[in-house]
Amino acid sequence: MILMSDVFENVMDLAKRRGFIWQTSECYGAVAGFIDYGPLGAMMKRRIEDIWRNFYVIEEGYYEIECPTIAQEAVFIASGHVKGFSDKMCQCPHCKEYLRADHVADGGGISGASTMTNEALAAAIAACKCPACEEVLGTVEVYNFNLMFATTIGPGSQRIGYLRPETAQGMFVDFARLLRFYRDTLPFGAVQIGKSYRNEISPRQGMIRLREFTQAEAEIFVHPDKKTHPKFARYADYTMPLLTYVHQQNGEEAVTMSMRVAVDKGVIANEYVAYYVALTHDLLVTIGVKPDRLRFRQHLPDERAHYATDCWDAEVFSQRFGWVETVGIADRTDYDLNAHAKQSGTPMTVFIQYTEPRKENRRRIIPNMSVLGKQYRQKAKAVFAALEHATPTADGADVVVDGETIHIPANLFEVRDEVVDIRGEEIVPHVIEPSYGIDRMCYAVLEQAYDEDTVDGEKRTVLRFSPRVAPVQVAVFPLMTRDGLDTIADEITHTLKRKGILAEYDDSGAIGRRYRRQDEIGTPFAITVDYETKETRTVTVRDRDSMKQVRIGIDTLPQTISALVNGDMKFTSLPAHQNL
RNA sequence: GCGCCGAUAGUGUAGUGGUUAUCACUAGGCGUUGCCAACGCCUAAACCCGGGUUCGAGUCCCGGUCGGCGCACCA
Structure with missing residues (x-):
């Protein structure tokens, strides 16, 4: 339609003016990376989240849980965030470039950088050259x-906690309880919509x-050898462009x-990943992303997290920012559960x-506890343990405990x-994880919904x-x-409000x-009471x-508006169109 | 974090050291108005923050904050 000089600026301006989104705490000066959703934005965001719930909670049957946004350190030690989310940084005193101190050490032939203290690392790299400007670094400060x-x-x-950097860990640490809730049966899933930092x-x-954002994540626990989705048929014929x-x-x-x-061609690793790639496409189109501005891009092998076997990003095209990663769908394998178990x-x-019990031959060695216990006392436990794995002969068994070979006569065990x-x-289940950036979805919806047209020579x-x-x-x-x-309009x-419809009188x-006014905030329908x-x-x-109008009876309004708003009915299917 | 650019009513803006900071739109009130930003009258509303120079700073200088862009960063 109309070429807009910069949609981003127009959209963000409108969003601020009309109460969708603005910078937080403006009266004290804003803080980068934090936004407020205003009255209309919060409502829109909630509607998007509710559509997400329809897909994942109601249709897929993965119940939503709600975990704290702060978790104790152990959780993030296990997840790898304490180590992996932290870099040893330093700044080149000559060119002011920010550098990964451990990378500088590696480049300078210094090994063991990851185990050094910051001070030791700083001393070690002082003689190294800055990879950016080639100057010898000299005295630098290394910090995490x-x-x-x-x-x-x-x-x-002194107990350390962290604000969660993703909602996913909550579902992992709750694994045992969730498994019981789902009556010890795979596959099952849990989802969470909430803030991450x-x-x-x-x-x-x-x-x-x-810096603070809303994620909607699903963790679907599946059998590692059965990555066929039971409802795959739903999306088997669903087509979309895939950028491998x-x-x-x-x-x-x-x-x-x-x-x-x-x-079948091995382009997508398994049915589960494919199913959620398709479902994500379906969901994004439902909230208003245009299919021609949506693509699915596979992570490059060196871009994937080390544990993921396959990862696809739903990318939405922004006129300002290009392709923006909005959803990630990954097969995280058993990495997280193993880490938390350990x-x-x-x-x-x-x-x-x-399905059929397997018959297995098993040899058990049963020690005579009363005799051996008395004989070996403190060592008894180790002796029992060693005996279990021993290879007995006719006259007994030799076990090694603390480097000492002990002969146990045959009459002391059976x-x-x-x-x-x-x-x-x-088995340790594998985890399929679709992870949605709700704020980016909100932006995409706003940017793609924004339009200007001309009505009677005036811009609309x-x-x-x-x-x-x-x-x-x-x-x-x-x-x-x-x-x-x-009075009639007010009634x-x-x-309508009593029917749960958000109606605004003006x-x-x-x-x-x-x-x-209503066009500018995207209100899809307007009712006018006339003579x-x-x-x-x-x-x-x-x-x-279309700015077209139809005339309908007051009594049918609640059901008609409901149907129009939830998408069960299109405006064009209403009878008796007329231009008034 | 570094570099460049910017910041004036809700929005967009004018304002090259000197009265009471310009204009439009928007918003609120009253009147008018028989379906797509009509009109009249009235009202409300701003120099990002801190320091400096100066008799005097929206304007010049320094620092900060925020925003945009380019680097860097983005398990």
């Missing part, structure tokens, strides 16, 4: 920069990169294919029962060969929201504020001005995008 916000828990306590060095690009890492390396364009083909000492496995039923095995600014995400769902206007028209407003100014209303109990319903 961790992207997690740290805090302490409790009064005067990263102390970004340089937050930029409006609301694209924030091979395409990217060869500088080729994305190729459109169905999910079935993508899995750190916490709690097993995080599922018992998978075999060897039992038995056939046992193995009914199943403990309109947010072409899907009715499902529009904060205000319908506006109600009396044509005149007299002759009882305002209609209240009737009688201020000319009717055209009121339509324009005919008093005679026929009908009102006009006006469509934001």
Whole structure:
């Protein structure tokens, strides 16, 4: 349509002016990386989150949980964030370049940088050259920069806590309870929508990169050998352009294919990842992302987290920022559960029962505790343990305890060969993780909804929201504020509100001005009470995008508006279109 | 963090050291108005923060904050 000089500026200006998004605590001077959602923005965000819930909680059946945004240090030691999210940094005194101190050490042939103290590392790299300007560094300060916000828990306590950098860990640490909730059966999933925090060095690009942001994440626990999605048929024929890492390396364009083909050809690792790639496409289109501004890009092998076997990003095209990573869908394998099991000492496995028990020969060596115990006392426990794995002969068994070979006579233990039923095995599930950046989705919806057109030579600014995400769902206007028209409009407003519809009454100014106000905040429909209303109990319903109107009875308004707003009915399918 | 640029009513702006900071739109009130930002009258509303130079600073200088861009960073 109209070429907009800079959509980002127009959108953010409108967002600020009309109460969608603004900078936080402006009266004290804003802080980079933090935003407030205003009245309309918070409503829009909630509607987007609710659509997400429809997909993941209601349709997929993965219940939502809510964990604290602060967790104790052990959680993030296990997840790798304490170490991996923290870099040893230093600054070149000559060119002011910020450098990874450990990389400088590696480049200078110094080993063991990761185990040195900051002071030792600083001393070690003093003789190294700055990789940027080639000058010898000399005296530098090495410090840790961790992207997690740290805090302490409790009064005067030294117990360290961190604000979570992702919601995912909450689902992992709750694994055992979730497994019980889902009655010890794979696959199952849990989701969480909430705030996460990263102390970004340089937050930029409006609301694209924030220090506090909202994530919607699902962790789906699956059997490692069964990555076939039970409902794969739903999206098997769903097609979309896929930009594989091979395409990217060869500088080729994305190729459109169905999910079935993508899995069969090995383009996408498994059905689970493919299923959520397709579901994500479906979801993003539902909230109003245009398909031609949406692509799925596979992570390059060196870009993937070390544990992920496959990872796809949903990228939304922004006229300002180019392709913006908005959703990541990764197969995290068993990395997280293993890490938490090790750190916490709690097993995080599922018992998978075999369809048929397996017969297995087993030899058990049963020691005569009363005799051996007395004989070996403190060593007894170690002796028992060693004996279990010993290879007994006719005259006994030799075990080695603390380097000492001890002969246990055959009469002090019994060897039992038995056939046992193995009914199943403990396995560590793999995790499929779709992770959504809600703020980026909100921005994408705003940017893509923004439009300007020309009506009677005048510019009209309109947010072409899907009715499902529009904060205000319908506006109600009396044509005149007299002759009882305002009373009727007021009654209609209240009737709609009682049905759970967010209706806004407005009688201020000319009717055209009121339509324009609602256009600018993306209200999809407007009801006008006119003089005919008093005679026929009908009102006009006006469509934001076409500006066309139809006349319908007051009594059918609640059901009609509901259907229009939740997408069950299109405006064009209403009878008796007329231009008034 | 570094470098460059910027910051004046809600929004967009004018203002090259000197009265009471310009204009438009927006918003609120009253009147008018029989369907797409009409009109009249009235009202409200701003120099990012801190320091300095000066008789006098929105204007000049320094520092900070925020924003944009380029680097760097982005498990």
